[in-house]
Amino acid sequence: MSNIKTKFINDPENITSELLEGYVLAYRDYVKLAGENIVVRVKPKKEGQVAIVTLGGSGHEPALSGFVGRGMLDCSVVGDVFAAPGAQRVFQALQLMKCEAGILLVVLNHSGDVMSANMACQLAERTGIKVKQLLVHDDISAGINAPADNRRGLSGCVPLFKILGAASEEGKSLDELLEIGTRYTNKVATLAVAMRSCTHPQNGAVISDLPEGIMEIGMGQHGEGGGGQKPLVSADDTAVEMVDLLCKQLKPAVGDKVMLIINGVGSTTHMELNIVFRKAYKELEERGFQVVFSRIQEILTVQEQAGFQMIMALPDEDHIDYLDNKPAEAPYWTAFGK
Missing domain, CATH: 3.40.50.10440 (Dihydroxyacetone kinase; domain 1)
Structure with missing residues (x-):
């Protein structure tokens, strides 16, 4: 035991x-x-x-x-x-x-x-x-x-x-x-943020140290360091900062179609994920982009880590069709297709 x-x-x-x-x-x-x-x-x-x-x-x-x-x-x-x-x-x-x-x-x-x-x-x-x-x-x-x-x-x-x-x-x-x-x-980018780390389930070791009230944007899924630790800010401020960084990477043009997914990594509630998604979606709209595919879901977790990953992509028309219109039957992703 x-x-x-x-x-x-x-x-x-x-x-x-x-x-x-x-x-x-x-x-x-x-x-x-x-x-x-x-x-x-x-x-x-x-x-x-x-x-x-x-x-x-x-x-x-x-x-x-x-x-x-x-x-x-x-x-x-x-x-x-x-x-x-x-x-x-x-x-x-x-x-x-x-x-x-x-x-x-x-x-x-x-x-x-x-x-x-x-x-x-x-x-x-x-x-x-x-x-x-x-x-x-x-x-x-x-x-x-x-x-x-x-x-x-x-x-x-x-x-x-x-x-x-x-x-x-x-x-x-x-x-x-x-x-x-x-x-x-070539046209997808993901950025993670964590406000509490996790423990390794085989030995109980803490993967990384995040003091209370501190967050880290860019932490990897195994506790790898990211862009540095900073005081925790609101959901809206976090979402705007992450959207800005993802846009700098992807360089979308006004009118571009965007995929937006918020992935919960373990202990962050769906309440919080929905609040973050709301601001990210509005921020993209304000910048002139069209969100054509979106999800809020835990698709890749990191044990009990608190935080989320924001996934953005500039999908081509065939990508949108495969994502939105084609059926899938997997235990954690079901789509009826159109």
Whole structure:
């Protein structure tokens, strides 16, 4: 039994396997385990359609496995808490997903994930598996216009799963999906703010130190430092500051269509998230932009961290169509389509 008194867990070493077991039991019509910590769709997609696969550590639920399902991901490879899955497990997943149309492997830009993905793809190519990678690097806390390689992957990956999943179901080729996804990743930006950090569920260690009454814009999903600590300000002031930074990165023109998502990261209430969204939406409208797709949801969490991530993108017309008009059936993202 655990001696950590802040979470409902058993043996800390079994967190990942037990949470996945519970997840697939609860959503057994959608997902199942196809290997150690490999989550796949219960109903595979049609032959001739590209498989969409991703990987990442546990501890951020519902990401990433919560988005396995029709019209989204086909497979999620899960690592231990806040840790990348090993290359062999990713390779095993690629073997399971092998198909003539190929596999698109979506990788969040974290060193462990990138290393595992690169090694797994090398193994896959040696055995005749057709696979290409798409790197997500939406976090702008490294600085406006920082090189893409220096930017981490954050929750901006989740709408990408929806776009790619819908396009794959439509029959787009591997190269076409890579092009669609690359256009999105080039025009999406995410910024996080935290006002209380979290503890590591396996050892109880505090991920980072944030004094009471202090917030940090740009904190990463594993407690990485951001743009510096400052006194906590109101929801409106926080939203305006974050919209301004995201606009400086994306450089939208008056009249541009914008995607806006507020992602709660753990303990921030939906009351607060709605208040933040309200001001962000109005700020974008006042700047002359049109919000065409929006959500308020916990899609990628950081344990009990208090704060949120603001995701903005300048989607093309096909991205909007895939986001808004195409159906999806995943445990944590359902869309009826139009």
